[in-house]
Amino acid sequence: MEVSVFGSGYVGLVQAAVLADVGHQVICVDIDDRKIVQLRQGIPSIHEPGLAALLEENIKAGRLHFTTQASDAVAHGKVIFIAVGTPPNEDGSADLQHVLSVARQIAGMMEQDRTLVIKSTVPVGTADKVRMETRATLDARDKTHLNAYVVSNPEFLKEGSAVADCSRPDRIIIGSQDPIAQAQMAELYAPFNRNHERTTYMDNRSAELVKYAANAMLATRISFMNELASLAESLGVDIEAVRKGIGSDPRIGYHFIYPGCGFGGSCFPKDLKALIHTAEENGIEPRLLRTVTRINDDQRQLLLHKLKAQFPEGLAGKSIAVWGLAFKPNTDDMREAPSRYLMEALWAEGARVRAFDPEAMTECRRIYGYRNDLELCATRDDTLQDADALVICTEWKAFRVVDFDELRKKLRARLVIDGRNLFNPQQLARAGLHYIGIGLPYIRPSSASVPA
Ligand SMILES: NC(=O)C1=CN([C@@H]2O[C@H](COP(=O)(O)OP(=O)(O)OC[C@H]3O[C@@H](n4cnc5c(N)ncnc54)[C@H](O)[C@@H]3O)[C@@H](O)[C@H]2O)C=CC1
Numbered sequence: 001m002e003v004s005v006f007g008s009g010y011v012g013l014v015q016a017a018v019l020a021d022v023g024h025q026v027i028c029v030d031i032d033d034r035k036i037v038q039l040r041q042g043i044p045s046i047h048e049p050g051l052a053a054l055l056e057e058n059i060k061a062g063r064l065h066f067t068t069q070a071s072d073a074v075a076h077g078k079v080i081f082i083a084v085g086t087p088p089n090e091d092g093s094a095d096l097q098h099v100l101s102v103a104r105q106i107a108g109m110m111e112q113d114r115t116l117v118i119k120s121t122v123p124v125g126t127a128d129k130v131r132m133e134t135r136a137t138l139d140a141r142d143k144t145h146l147n148a149y150v151v152s153n154p155e156f157l158k159e160g161s162a163v164a165d166c167s168r169p170d171r172i173i174i175g176s177q178d179p180i181a182q183a184q185m186a187e188l189y190a191p192f193n194r195n196h197e198r199t200t201y202m203d204n205r206s207a208e209l210v211k212y213a214a215n216a217m218l219a220t221r222i223s224f225m226n227e228l229a230s231l232a233e234s235l236g237v238d239i240e241a242v243r244k245g246i247g248s249d250p251r252i253g254y255h256f257i258y259p260g261c262g263f264g265g266s267c268f269p270k271d272l273k274a275l276i277h278t279a280e281e282n283g284i285e286p287r288l289l290r291t292v293t294r295i296n297d298d299q300r301q302l303l304l305h306k307l308k309a310q311f312p313e314g315l316a317g318k319s320i321a322v323w324g325l326a327f328k329p330n331t332d333d334m335r336e337a338p339s340r341y342l343m344e345a346l347w348a349e350g351a352r353v354r355a356f357d358p359e360a361m362t363e364c365r366r367i368y369g370y371r372n373d374l375e376l377c378a379t380r381d382d383t384l385q386d387a388d389a390l391v392i393c394t395e396w397k398a399f400r401v402v403d404f405d406e407l408r409k410k411l412r413a414r415l416v417i418d419g420r421n422l423f424n425p426q427q428l429a430r431a432g433l434h435y436i437g438i439g440l441p442y443i444r445p446s447s448a449s450v451p452a
């Protein structure tokens with residue numbers, strides 16, 4: 001099928017590549033010329049495992065094209081995805097200007113019926129707005145005979161496993177009550193439904209709410225565990241044992257119950273804000289959602305508080321090693337990353353940061369530029385040079401195997417603060433390190449391994 005995708009970010013680019021890979025003819029359009037020039041050469045604009053190979057293969061096979069010309073995309077795609085950003089407005093509501101402007105652009109150019117598929121995360125009622133705006137634009141062009149069908153098809157991929165998630169979706173939500181659009185979507189997604197039917201059809205508004213409900217539920221689980229971690233810590237209980245204990249109940253499951261230094265990324269914080277705004281607008285007091293957000297706001301300050309508690313003299317002049325800058329492993333995305341809250345707070349306290357991340361160094365430089373209190377180190381272990389303490393913000397695999405004796409020798413305060421509970425507290429205590437996790441019992445370092 002001929003498909004076009006507006007927006008070649010995390011969602012649009014991965015969706016375009018995955019659809020091309022199953023045999024569709026895809027044109028991806030973006031307003032960012034630099035991105036398009038790079039993508040035409042098969043160079044991904046983001047770090048996602050498996051994406052480079054998928055781009056190369058499908059560009060070579062002639063199934064995947066990139067352009068800045070919206071008119072080419074509108075002429076090509078019978079089905080046109082809208083996968084542009086929906087960032088928060090000041091009041092927390094989702095900014096729909098990019099979605100609506102793409103919809104108007106399509107209606108302003110189309111010469112045949114088109115199906116507009118909203119992939120972006122948008123509040124309930126957006127499909128109705130898109131339908132009204134496209135109809136008005138078509139009517140103003142005297143194209144009253146043309147139809148712009150509007151489908152709500154939210155995306156559930158996770159960054160860091162976007163290609164895998166998009167290639168093998170656990171569900172496909174189609175919000176549309178139009179039989180023509182439904183049939184097109186069934187044909188488009190048929191290759192993803194070979195083993196069993198993954199598609200659920202519903203109305204647009206329900207599909208729009210499914211997306212926010214899913215993200216809010218996942219965020220709630222994390223805030224619940226973070227609150228419980230604080231309680232466990234004050235009781236001297238190990239939250240990791242509690243996590244395993246509850247996760248084994250299939251009604252609870254192991255996913256999304258990892259306590260940590262707060263959830264980040266471009267979506268959970270933004271989507272919670274938007275859902276809170278929708279609730280308020282409709283006279284519903286979003287008590288739970290507000291609490292989920294408040295717990296997360298506090299959680300993002302926790303690493304700093306734990307660090308300050310260990311240095312009663314203050315953090316001014318201290319050198320802190322930071323492992324992990326991306327908001328989660330396997331991505332270079334630092335939007336709302338816990339590392340940013342930590343580093344900015346450390347700088348405000350007069351501390352210096354020596355940081356390393358396997359993928360997000362360029363992104364970190366882009367955000368913070370060159371500054372005296374930030375050293376981006378070539379390797380994980382270089383960060384430890386002249387450092388007082390180590391703080392871990394992201395659970396990259398490359399951080400899991402560590403020579404604890406080396407850590408003790410290098411870190412002046414022999415202190416490791418772990419925002420992801422990567423290690424066994426007993427092992428670090430035996431190695432003579434002060435190890436402070438999230439909801440883990442503190443075990444005094446064994447005196448045998450601590451130099452006099
Ligand atoms: N990042 C993620 O993991 C997920 C994001 N989403 C949702 O998908 C949407 C897009 O998110 P991302 O891909 O992360 O955003 P992004 O910021 O990475 O990409 C958006 C792209 O749209 C382009 N764009 C803006 N206006 C345009 C226009 N008029 N024509 C063509 N291109 C245009 C931008 O240049 C940019 O490349 C958001 O609503 C987000 O909430 C949904 C699921 C997962």
Ligand SMILES: O=C(O)[C@H]1O[C@H](OP(=O)(O)OP(=O)(O)OC[C@H]2O[C@@H](n3ccc(=O)[nH]c3=O)[C@H](O)[C@@H]2O)[C@H](O)[C@@H](O)[C@@H]1O
Binds near residue numbers: 158263267
């Ligand atoms: O709407 C979106 O954009 C996407 O948002 C999330 O995906 P993403 O933000 O890419 O990554 P997650 O794996 O969900 O992690 C989000 C944050 O939660 C944190 N997290 C996750 C899981 C957990 O148990 N504990 C925890 O603290 C992660 O460290 C990270 O900071 C959802 O998982 C996706 O289904 C959704 O499509």
